[in-house]
Amino acid sequence: MQLDTAILVGLLFAVGLYLLFQRGFTRMLFGFLIVSNAANLLVLSMSGRPDGGSAPVVVKGAVAMVDPLPQALILTAIVIGFGVAAYVVFLMYRLFLEHGSSNAAVLYDQPEDEEEEDDT
Amino acid sequence: MNWVILPFLLPLVTGLLALVFGSSAVLRRVVTTISAVVQLLVAVFWVWKCRDGAVFCLNIGAWTAPLGIAIVIDLLAALMLLLSGITALAAVVYGMYEKSAAKEHPLRLPLLQFLVAGINLSFTTGDLFNLFVAFEIMLIASYGLMTLEVRGRSLRHAFPYLAINFFGSALFLCGAGMAYRLFGTLNFAGIAMRAEQMPDDPRVAILAMIFLVVTGTKAGVFPLYYWLPKSYTIMPPAVAALYSGMLTKVGVYVLLRLFCTVFPHELHGLHQFLAWLAGATMVFGVLGAISCNTIRSILSFHILSQIGFMVLAIGFFTPLAIAAAILYIVHHIVVKASLFLAGGAARRLNGTDDLSKMGGLWKLTPILGVVFLLQALSLAGIPPLSGFWGKFFIIQVGLSQGQYVLVGASVLASILTLFSMLKIWLGAFWAPEPAEGVRLQAKGWRGMVAVPAAMAVISLIIGLGVPFFFELAQIAADSALDKQRYADAVFQYEGKGDLIRP
Numbered sequence: 001m002q003l004d005t006a007i008l009v010g011l012l013f014a015v016g017l018y019l020l021f022q023r024g025f026t027r028m029l030f031g032f033l034i035v036s037n038a039a040n041l042l043v044l045s046m047s048g049r050p051d052g053g054s055a056p057v058v059v060k061g062a063v064a065m066v067d068p069l070p071q072a073l074i075l076t077a078i079v080i081g082f083g084v085a086a087y088v089v090f091l092m093y094r095l096f097l098e099h100g101s102s103n104a105a106v107l108y109d110q111p112e113d114e115e116e117e118d119d120t
Numbered sequence: 121m122n123w124v125i126l127p128f129l130l131p132l133v134t135g136l137l138a139l140v141f142g143s144s145a146v147l148r149r150v151v152t153t154i155s156a157v158v159q160l161l162v163a164v165f166w167v168w169k170c171r172d173g174a175v176f177c178l179n180i181g182a183w184t185a186p187l188g189i190a191i192v193i194d195l196l197a198a199l200m201l202l203l204s205g206i207t208a209l210a211a212v213v214y215g216m217y218e219k220s221a222a223k224e225h226p227l228r229l230p231l232l233q234f235l236v237a238g239i240n241l242s243f244t245t246g247d248l249f250n251l252f253v254a255f256e257i258m259l260i261a262s263y264g265l266m267t268l269e270v271r272g273r274s275l276r277h278a279f280p281y282l283a284i285n286f287f288g289s290a291l292f293l294c295g296a297g298m299a300y301r302l303f304g305t306l307n308f309a310g311i312a313m314r315a316e317q318m319p320d321d322p323r324v325a326i327l328a329m330i331f332l333v334v335t336g337t338k339a340g341v342f343p344l345y346y347w348l349p350k351s352y353t354i355m356p357p358a359v360a361a362l363y364s365g366m367l368t369k370v371g372v373y374v375l376l377r378l379f380c381t382v383f384p385h386e387l388h389g390l391h392q393f394l395a396w397l398a399g400a401t402m403v404f405g406v407l408g409a410i411s412c413n414t415i416r417s418i419l420s421f422h423i424l425s426q427i428g429f430m431v432l433a434i435g436f437f438t439p440l441a442i443a444a445a446i447l448y449i450v451h452h453i454v455v456k457a458s459l460f461l462a463g464g465a466a467r468r469l470n471g472t473d474d475l476s477k478m479g480g481l482w483k484l485t486p487i488l489g490v491v492f493l494l495q496a497l498s499l500a501g502i503p504p505l506s507g508f509w510g511k512f513f514i515i516q517v518g519l520s521q522g523q524y525v526l527v528g529a530s531v532l533a534s535i536l537t538l539f540s541m542l543k544i545w546l547g548a549f550w551a552p553e554p555a556e557g558v559r560l561q562a563k564g565w566r567g568m569v570a571v572p573a574a575m576a577v578i579s580l581i582i583g584l585g586v587p588f589f590f591e592l593a594q595i596a597a598d599s600a601l602d603k604q605r606y607a608d609a610v611f612q613y614e615g616k617g618d619l620i621r622p
Contacts, residue, residue: 028283035286035290043294091275104279
């Protein structure tokens with residue numbers, strides 16, 4: 001179980017990074033999402049072996065539970081990751097409107113704007 | 121009542137208030153300015169309270185540590201709070217002269233306050249996961265603030281900043297998870313105590329390496345700096361001053377905190393590795409600065425080169441070196457922020473900050489020239505200005521450790537810093553007036569000169585009162601390096617929960 005998770009986390013990081021290094025915005029966006037989920041999964045696996053532990057819901061009578069703290073941590077991390085992902089989508093959209101392209105190679109090939117300082 | 125939470129709570133509440141009163145720009149400005157002054161006073165109060173090295177802690181929710189989140193202020197954190205107070209106040213006041221109330225973006229001041237809230241929480245938190253949350257508050261506010269007033273194609277330079285910090289956050293999250301598995305707690309004091317009991321465990325050094333990469337990304341340490349110079353130049357000067365002063369220094373502060381207070385002091389050569397990275401950062405940063413031709417990009421590259429000095433001192437890792445790093449951070453934040461503000465004023469007067477098109481400022485606005493020259497020479501490290509002392513102590517430690525190559529690199533970086541500062545001086549101040557003339561009728565430029573002038577006075581005081589400030593830095597370094605004192609402050613509180621202490 002631990003090994004499976006470790007391999008999956010590694011695979012997700014590899015896929016996410018590969019997508020991040022692409023030029024298309026859509027691929028990059030998926031790269032962001034996959035990398036942040038790979039990190040979440042890694043934190044989840046830090047609860048230790050789930051064998052024999054029940055879900056961390058306290059009822060009458062003590063039973064072996066899995067460590068609930070990593071689950072609380074990724075709950076926070078998921079919310080934060082979602083907020084940042086929403087921002088990424090919007091920034092990409094604005095860049096697309098500005099440059100008329102969703103390809104990073106085209107984007108960074110264009111010349112700089114002439115800057116105007118307004119004094120109001 | 122425990123006031124430890126105040127440095128975080130004040131900007132957070134102010135940000136919310138500024139959002140609520142968003143319709144009236146004047147009201148927004150009044151609320152934010154009053155709050156910025158109060159935040160500065162609170163920070164002064166904390167420096168005064170911690171002046172003899174005392175450590176104060178709030179265990180949130182009345183849980184006994186390491187349950188719950190601990191908020192801790194020691195002298196190092198208090199000094200950083202003071203600097204963030206000064207920089208934030210300067211950014212708010214300068215912003216008023218930079219733009220008229222009607223033209224100001226309604227979200228600028230709220231986002232600025234949220235940014236300060238995130239920065240202050242990173243300084244005061246005593247919990248690794250809470251630090252992650254603080255970083256995210258800071259980053260999300262900084263993404264918004266960075267792109268808020270950007271028009272046109274420059275927007276694309278915000279994307280690398282976003283991308284690298286997104287990846288840094290994911291790595292931080294992984295590091296926090298692994299730290300929890302390894303130490304069984306996320307509390308700084310708890311981790312410190314556990315890590316002491318596992319010397320020679322390679323996993324501790326690997327974890328330290330992960331956090332070195334995370335904080336290095338924030339601070340712009342070689343080779344993770346390429347995003348910084350371009351993205352910092354797209355912001356208006358008031359905002360850029362806050363970013364250049366505080367955001368990179370949050371990375372340096374967390375590096376200091378983790379390496380001094382949390383991780384073991386013996387890390388199998390990681391410190392030496394850090395020192396070499398710092399040497400590379402210094403040299404590459406200053407070489408980048410020489411190749412630039414606008415004030416803002418030269419100053420942005422200099423952030424990197426100066427970060428190199430601070431990290432070099434952390435890499436040497438003796439109490440004296442840590443004290444020198446703290447003194448250098450104190451000097452650098454004030455000087456760098458005021459240089460960005462002075463650069464903004466010069467740009468307002470010349471209508472551009474392309475050095476080949478500027479000129480005539482020394483003749484028409486000698487005060488701006490004096491302010492710029494003072495701060496530029498301080499940055500280069502000319503005695504007796506504030507920048508000299510930090511460099512002097514760092515080089516002294518380096519020589520006593522026999523690190524001649526790194527000392528040579530830092531001296532080279534200082535000389536090249538002076539060279540590129542002279543380039544700005546010759547281009548903007550000394551050169552004859554350009555054909556378009558200097559726009560002395562431009563609005564608000566007097567205020568835009570007054571704010572950096574006030575900060576120049578602060579940095580003059582630091583430079584001339586260096587025995588006092590270095591003693592303060594030494595107390596801060598001792599208290600940051602003293603894990604037992606930190607742990608005692610965190611664990612003394614008896615609250616809810618009955619967990620065996622680490």
